[in-house]
Amino acid sequence: MKNYSRQREEILREIEKLYNHPTAEDIYMIVKGKDPAISRSTVYRNLNVLVEDGKINKISMQAGPDRYDLKRQPHNHIICTKCGKILDFDYNFELDNLKKILKEQTGIEISGEGIALEGICSDCKNLL
Amino acid sequence: MKNYSRQREEILREIEKLYNHPTAEDIYMIVKGKDPAISRSTVYRNLNVLVEDGKINKISMQAGPDRYDLKRQPHNHIICTKCGKILDFDYNFELDNLKKILKEQTGIEISGEGIALEGICSDCKNLL
């Protein structure tokens, strides 16, 4: 296992405490509270390293900045297209015939992770 | 039905001819070939209008610019995370218990559209 720099460790430790899909900016502000000298580019660069190392997930939004999530047990995300709220859900795609259909139609084998669905959440639906 | 401006019509007509999920820039270059005075902001603005009017879909990518697609029959997209290729597939989420599970766990009712999956396509898999 590769050694992590102090800054990289700090970033990972803060993400471990968070359960609200923080943005890079969120993480930057939190880490900066403890390590005022840290720079934004260090946060961005290390977030990419942590994604590559499989420690965290990057969630690409249809609008606004990317969000990050510690890899705990496998789960998926569903995003409200009105308010942008992200909710977790667990659904074992392995068991589903979706995988088979995709393989047949496109030749792509999905991993079951990195999947984002979209919809309108109940809060927003009530406002319509 | 609202009247569309000449530029808006031009943009929609070009998207009707394309089956390769063009970006706003792609569309801008094509329309500019026929109407050299058109501006980029006109293309962006009208793409948003066409999405709101339900004429086209916007596909948000995990990397790079958004892509657009005429709304023909309902279908979903799967994106290769290596090469960025976008493939269509049709899978009727209405028939699936995914919808039920999502409703139970998150309160969100998905529309069955605007869903993007990710994986690694067979071309890229061969290169690994």
Next chain:
DNA sequence: TATAAGTTAGGAATGATTCCTAATTTGTAG
């Protein structure tokens, strides 16, 4: 024909992210 509403071209502004550079830290081999 006058007025209002909608739309445009062009470019400036914005927001998120990456890139660049010189300085600093860390790892390693003698």
Next chain:
DNA sequence: CTACAAATTAGGAATCATTCCTAACTTATA
């Protein structure tokens, strides 16, 4: 320890996609 290489940093400039701004122009309306 010591010296050199490799990795990483802070800070800010640069980039990219997109939106915003404004004055001019079209189109609809009455």
